[in-house]
Amino acid sequence: MRPLRILIVEDTEVWAKEEASILRKGLGDDIQIDVEEELAQAERIIQDVFYDLVVVDLALDDDPIRPEEGDSLKGMDLLHRLRTSEPNAHTGLIIVTGWPYHDNVVKALSNYGASGFIQKSRFDGDHFLEKAKAAIAQGRINRAEAQHSTCHRWIVTLDRNRLVGSQLLYPNYRDTYTANPHVHLDTSALFRRSNRLNLDLDSRQPENWREEARDLGREVYALLQQDSKVAEHLGQVRQLATNNPNIWIQVEGPVDLVGVPFELIRDERTSLARSYPLTRRIARAAGRLQPFHKFIASFIGENRSLRMLIVGASLPGACAEAQEIADLLAHQLRQLAIHPSIDLLLKEEATCKKVTELLNKKYHIIHFAGHCYDEKALPEEGGLVLADGSLTAAAIQRLIEWNDELRLVFLSCCLGAHTASQVGRGDLYSIMDGFVSTGVPIVLGYRWAVEDEAAKELALSFYDSLWRTLLPAFALRDARAEIAGQKGRDNATWASPVMVVQNDL
Numbered sequence: 001m002r003p004l005r006i007l008i009v010e011d012t013e014v015w016a017k018e019e020a021s022i023l024r025k026g027l028g029d030d031i032q033i034d035v036e037e038e039l040a041q042a043e044r045i046i047q048d049v050f051y052d053l054v055v056v057d058l059a060l061d062d063d064p065i066r067p068e069e070g071d072s073l074k075g076m077d078l079l080h081r082l083r084t085s086e087p088n089a090h091t092g093l094i095i096v097t098g099w100p101y102h103d104n105v106v107k108a109l110s111n112y113g114a115s116g117f118i119q120k121s122r123f124d125g126d127h128f129l130e131k132a133k134a135a136i137a138q139g140r141i142n143r144a145e146a147q148h149s150t151c152h153r154w155i156v157t158l159d160r161n162r163l164v165g166s167q168l169l170y171p172n173y174r175d176t177y178t179a180n181p182h183v184h185l186d187t188s189a190l191f192r193r194s195n196r197l198n199l200d201l202d203s204r205q206p207e208n209w210r211e212e213a214r215d216l217g218r219e220v221y222a223l224l225q226q227d228s229k230v231a232e233h234l235g236q237v238r239q240l241a242t243n244n245p246n247i248w249i250q251v252e253g254p255v256d257l258v259g260v261p262f263e264l265i266r267d268e269r270t271s272l273a274r275s276y277p278l279t280r281r282i283a284r285a286a287g288r289l290q291p292f293h294k295f296i297a298s299f300i301g302e303n304r305s306l307r308m309l310i311v312g313a314s315l316p317g318a319c320a321e322a323q324e325i326a327d328l329l330a331h332q333l334r335q336l337a338i339h340p341s342i343d344l345l346l347k348e349e350a351t352c353k354k355v356t357e358l359l360n361k362k363y364h365i366i367h368f369a370g371h372c373y374d375e376k377a378l379p380e381e382g383g384l385v386l387a388d389g390s391l392t393a394a395a396i397q398r399l400i401e402w403n404d405e406l407r408l409v410f411l412s413c414c415l416g417a418h419t420a421s422q423v424g425r426g427d428l429y430s431i432m433d434g435f436v437s438t439g440v441p442i443v444l445g446y447r448w449a450v451e452d453e454a455a456k457e458l459a460l461s462f463y464d465s466l467w468r469t470l471l472p473a474f475a476l477r478d479a480r481a482e483i484a485g486q487k488g489r490d491n492a493t494w495a496s497p498v499m500v501v502q503n504d505l
Contacts, residue, residue: 001328001464004031004136004335007046009056009078010096011037015120019055019096019128026129027335043081050087053136057097079112090146092139094131096120113142133337137300140336144293144470151246154237156230157283158253161185166230168237177229185223190216191259197492198448209492217264217271224265238267241275248473250501252281255433261447263495274480274494277473279501282436289503292442293470295407296338305341306333307405309363313350313370314385317452321369321412322346325459332467351388359399365408369455372413372431382431384413393434401438408472409435411445412459432500441503442472446496454493458483473501 004027010016016035024031034049036042046054058075082088094116095109109117115138116131152170156163163179193216197209225231241247249272251262258280263273272278299306308329312322326344333340343358350370371385383392400406411432432445444462446455461482465475476499484494 001030001460002468004028004052005050006031006033006053006055007042007049007051008033008035009039009042009054009075010035011057015057015096018125022125022129023132027132028331039075039078043078046078046082046088047085048087051091052139053092053094053132054082054088055094055096055132058095059097076112079109079114083112090139090143092132092135092137094118094128094135096123096128113138115139130337133335134300137336137338140468140470141293141297141300144291147246147469147471147474148291148293151248152237152240152244153248153250154233155250155252155281156224156233158185158187158251158257160187160254160257163224163227163230164253166227166233168233170240175233177233179227179230183226185226187257187260190220190223190261191256194259194261194447197261213261213264213492213495214266216261217266218268220260220262220265221267237276245276248277248279250279250281253283255282255430255436258282258430258432258447258498258500261495263447263498271495273477274484275477277471277477279473279476279499281502282433282500289441291503292407292472296470299338300336303339305339306365307341307343307361307363308365308367309343309355309358309361310345310367311350311355311369311384311386312344312346313368313387315370315452317456318369318371318412319346321452321456321459322367324456325367325369325463328460328463329467332463336467348387350386352386352391353388355384355386355391356395356399359403362403362405364405365410366406367410367412367459369412369459372411384411384431393431396431396434397438400435400440404439406438406440408442409440409444410459410462411435411443412455414446414449432498436500436502439502441501443500444472444476445498447498448492448496450493450496454483454491457486458493458497473499 006023008016008019010019020033020035023033034045036045056075056078079093082091082093093112093114095114096118098120106117115135118128118131150171153167155167155169157165162181162185163183165176165178167177168175193212197212197216224234237247237249251257262280263278265272265278310322310326312319322344323346326342330340330342345354368384373382373385373390381392381394383390383395430445432443435443450458458479461479462475465478466472469475469478476497480494480497484491
């Protein structure tokens with residue numbers, strides 16, 4: 001996990017040590033604090049190094065105070081460079097100073113997005129810490145909003161047997177295309193081959209998985225090349241990506257198309273899902289349209305709790321995953337001045353009765369680590385395996401359909417996103433669909449089997465990135481890239497997650 005990185009620009013050693021001590025005590029030992037005494041050095045470092053928080057004393061180097069010319073202070077030059085630097089344009093910022101500044105200075109500070117202005121004569125450690133947390137959170141929200149508003153998006157829409165259309169969207173540009181209705185897609189063959197991949201994993205023949213996964217990825221790529229305009233959009237995405245990493249690919253279609261392995265899509269060079277966010281949108285399902293980062297912004301600095309249910313059931317590895325995720329989330333949220341409220345169920349405590357009882361609460365996030373029962377003939381009868389039985393997809397649907405606050409569900413279990421082999425049998429197509437069908441905007445599950453340790457590492461990487469970016473699709477991209485780097489690009493773990501995103505990113 002990447003530690004918080006903080007820059008303190010302060011030329012009085014006593015104050016620099018005091019501020020650093022408070023931050024370490026309140027934010028945890030896993031932070032890196034750099035201290036710079038000189039403005040010139042600080043101006044150089046912020047051009048190259050990203051910081052989660054910058055704490056600045058404006059009046060450095062015996063800079064004279066001219067209240068009527070507040071923004072002539074040398075420290076203002078540092079703030080200007082901070083906000084025009086590529087890595088720190090949206091970084092959290094607070095000002096700590098010994099000077100009684102004129103109102104013009106305070107006004108100037110607001111123009112640079114400072115979250116706090118603290119006079120040393122009134123310094124209080126608890127107040128400073130809370131301002132620092134709020135500044136870190138505000139910086140992340142601002143960065144997420146900037147990335148969200150400038151994101152380049154390619155949306156390809158499919159039906160079961162044909163391409164429906166394609167859209168290429170980015171700031172001040174929209175190209176919408178209705179596909180040739182005569183282009184036929186043999187998605188059923190891709191579906192069957194995708195299911196067989198899991199047999200290769202179960203039989204401990206990863207070399208078969210690697211070869212078949214690559215072939216499938218190229219076939220999905222070729223499938224989208226059948227229509228010249230869709231192929232043109234895909235080519236534009238690849239061209240844009242050479243200079244702009246802020247690209248998001250979304251596949252939209254009926255729920256059973258989750259069985260088509262778009263996450264494997266690759267050209268001759270690389271897999272697209274390791275390079276860009278690649279998510280699904282289910283055509284028949286509604287979502288809560290507020291983006292995740294704007295939803296989280298409502299908790300910053302307010303006396304509200306972010307409610308989470310974390311379950312580790314059936315397997316020792318799943319319990320270890322649930323415990324580590326609970327610890328990570330509690331730590332991350334406290335660093336952002338968000339109050340975590342976590343219900344953690346492990347081992348024999350994770351019963352159907354207890355989970356059913358707790359789902360009467362309006363959770364915002366649910367994470368389940370364990371085993372699922374995949375009923376291929378009638379998926380709504382499949383479910384999550386708990387200490388005293390299984391909680392079916394149909395039961396889950398009934399339990400959460402009234403919860404309009406649930407925003408994210410992570411099913412860290414093998415085959416949680418596995419879809420029905422016989423389309424039309426029952427009302428649901430997978431365990432994942434039990435959540436998606438109720439309007440949960442972000443649902444993440446595994447298409448294929450995943451080893452316990454690899455599943456834990458991917459989940460931890462996802463949540464670590466999520467609370468830094470506040471953009472779930474980009475957090476999954478980061479987690480895929482990290483797990484591919486750790487386990488090898490031919491390992492199945494990076495490819496297995498399927499993310500359904502029903503809201504606006």
